[in-house]
Amino acid sequence: MTRIKVCGLTRVADIQFVAASGADAIGLVFYEKSPRYVTIAQAQCLLAALPPFVSVVGLFVNASAEAVRAVQQQVALDVLQFHGEESPEFCRQFGRPYLKAIRVKAGVDLLQCAARYADAQALLLDAYVEGTHGGTGESFDWALIPHNLPLPVILSGGLHPGNVAAAISAVRPYAVDVSSGVEAAKGIKDAAKVAAFINEVKHIEL
Numbered sequence: 001m002t003r004i005k006v007c008g009l010t011r012v013a014d015i016q017f018v019a020a021s022g023a024d025a026i027g028l029v030f031y032e033k034s035p036r037y038v039t040i041a042q043a044q045c046l047l048a049a050l051p052p053f054v055s056v057v058g059l060f061v062n063a064s065a066e067a068v069r070a071v072q073q074q075v076a077l078d079v080l081q082f083h084g085e086e087s088p089e090f091c092r093q094f095g096r097p098y099l100k101a102i103r104v105k106a107g108v109d110l111l112q113c114a115a116r117y118a119d120a121q122a123l124l125l126d127a128y129v130e131g132t133h134g135g136t137g138e139s140f141d142w143a144l145i146p147h148n149l150p151l152p153v154i155l156s157g158g159l160h161p162g163n164v165a166a167a168i169s170a171v172r173p174y175a176v177d178v179s180s181g182v183e184a185a186k187g188i189k190d191a192a193k194v195a196a197f198i199n200e201v202k203h204i205e206l
């Protein structure tokens with residue numbers, strides 16, 4: 001079964017219906033330039049509404065170690081997601097499982113990335129879009145992903161209910177990660193789109 005992460009939650013109601021729809025993980029964005037940014041206080045409030053057995057992923061983009069630690073100390077994160085140019089040494093210093101996001105375009109050597117971030121829990125593959133760090137709703141050419149990557153792949157970038165089944169068939173990822181594709185507006189999730197996305201993933205026949 002392909003796991004599902006829904007990222008960029010900013011509202012208690014969204015947390016509740018995303019969890020009730022069957023997501024395995026939710027993502028909170030601690031990147032101030034994102035329209036989905038949440039403060040530590042907001043994150044604490046959101047997580048108070050989260051039922052058990054849903055993992056919480058904290059997303060950072062080139063944050064300082066102090067900023068990551070401040071979040072880590074006050075918000076019950078299960079996994080850290082580094083979506084910038086963080087080095088392996090930076091990522092591993094927090095003593096928490098981490099996902100390293102790689103923004104994929106032609107010429108990016110994903111095998112080399114997997115070797116460099118060998119202690120990551122997974123590589124999270126997103127689309128490369130000039131001038132942004134992610135959450136763009138853009139997809140990339142899934143054929144650029146080697147079949148022999150030694151780390152689990154979390155596929156993201158422009159996924160939505162209409163393409164997620166094809167994406168899973170093509171890539172066979174460990175998990176899929178979605179943000180823009182299940183939104184009514186930036187940072188506001190759409191319950192019907194979330195349900196449709198999760199239904200597609202759970203009913204795919206491989």
Ligand SMILES: O=C(O)c1ccccc1N[C@@H]1O[C@H](COP(=O)(O)O)[C@@H](O)[C@H]1O
Pocket residue numbers: 007008027029031034035036059061083124126133134135136137138156157158159177178179180181
């Ligand atoms: O969600 C954001 O605003 C964001 C900002 C900076 C870096 C990453 C961000 N989100 C992550 O981007 C990918 C793809 O998202 P989308 O489905 O294409 O919108 C996903 O991993 C989000 O967690």
